[in-house]
């Protein structure tokens with residue numbers, strides 16, 4: 102998909118860190134070519150999944166919801182009354198969906214401190230304002246991050262051609278306006294968040310022609326098991342590891358889940374491998390995703406630090422690097438590189454598909470050999486598909 106993604110997406114050049122209230126630039130960090138090469142990472146903003154899934158044979162039912170799942174009989178009931186049965190149920194229905202509830206034995210309430218307003222403004226509108234235009238000049242493609250007292254903003258350009266736009270996520274203390282991604286709220290809450298902000302943010306907040314969405318930023322308790330006891334239901338994406346709205350790794354985590362699951366299931370030859378492969382997915386993904394989700398929550402707290410010693414320390418370290426002409430997250434002199442940058446490199450250096458391949462070489466083949474399976478050539482021989490996988494059918 103890389104070529105198609107690049108046609109509609111933008112490659113980020115770096116990030117600029119700014120104070121929310123005053124507009125002072127604390128510094129910038131340009132992604133070095135070397136780091137991007139080493140981590141094989143590019144920050145690309147785009148959406149292109151539906152067409153690919155359909156072209157690969159996925160059947161998508163629009164306008165119906167799942168009203169119940171029985172993992173033991175592997176049945177899924179739809180609001181239309183239709184019942185689907187499959188060999189494996191992959192619950193990708195988000196943090197508050199039916200699937201996660203089947204696995205969440207503790208029923209612990211998530212912690213909710215912040216909300217996030219999301220707006221998208223056509224670039225042509227923002228470029229008419231002389232104060233905003235320099236932020237989004239052609240070729241800049243930089244992300245901006247404003248740090249404030251219990252408030253923060255992330256903003257970045259997105260789309261190409263006529264769809265060029267500026268995305269803006271504005272974080273602040275929960276204000277009772279929260280809903281879902283498809284709900285909109287009036288702009289007053291967003292304007293209220295930005296009432297103490299520098300003038301560019303106040304303008305950006307008022308410019309969007311469409312009302313914002315307001316999302317709760319929740320810290321969910323970690324789910325102990327991603328695989329149901331039946332061995333036939335697994336949760337992926339936000340259903341397994343909810344990540345806060347606007348997080349950099351938001352979509353990437355869900356995509357990586359899909360890639361790892363696909364890699365693992367490419368080794369499926371017999372039905373009795375299913376449970377092992379699902380647990381392999383959990384073993385591979387759980388530590389990584391939980392680390393990334395908590396880092397993303399940490400980033401919001403880092404950006405929203407209230408005034409005090411820690412906030413002053415954060416800002417002064419960055420000012421020092423800015424004044425020395427350094428990338429703001431790099432190491433300098435006796436100062437180590439910012440933990441945030443080390444984590445970014447770690448996350449981008451991680452290759453989900455390599456991880457899945459390594460699991461197969463280290464554990465998958467071993468297990469097959471122990472069962473006396475012929476694994477000459479690195480995969481199960483002979484191909485003995487006992488039952489078609491993932492072919493949903495109405496009973």
Ligand SMILES: Cc1cc2nc3c(=O)[nH]c(=O)nc-3n(C[C@H](O)[C@H](O)[C@H](O)COP(=O)(O)OP(=O)(O)OC[C@H]3O[C@@H](n4cnc5c(N)ncnc54)[C@H](O)[C@@H]3O)c2cc1C
Nearest residue numbers: 166167193194195198282338339340346347348351352355
């Ligand atoms: C419409 C939409 C727009 C988004 N836009 C942004 C954005 O701009 N920025 C950002 O940071 N994040 C956004 N997100 C969140 C982001 O997509 C996810 O956090 C992340 O990509 C993980 O994806 P996911 O597929 O696991 O979960 P989600 O994206 O939450 O998708 C879960 C899907 O399951 C569906 N679903 C839930 N319950 C049922 C049911 N009972 N029956 C049938 N379907 C069900 C939901 O409608 C949703 O489409 C958006 C999510 C949605 C749904």
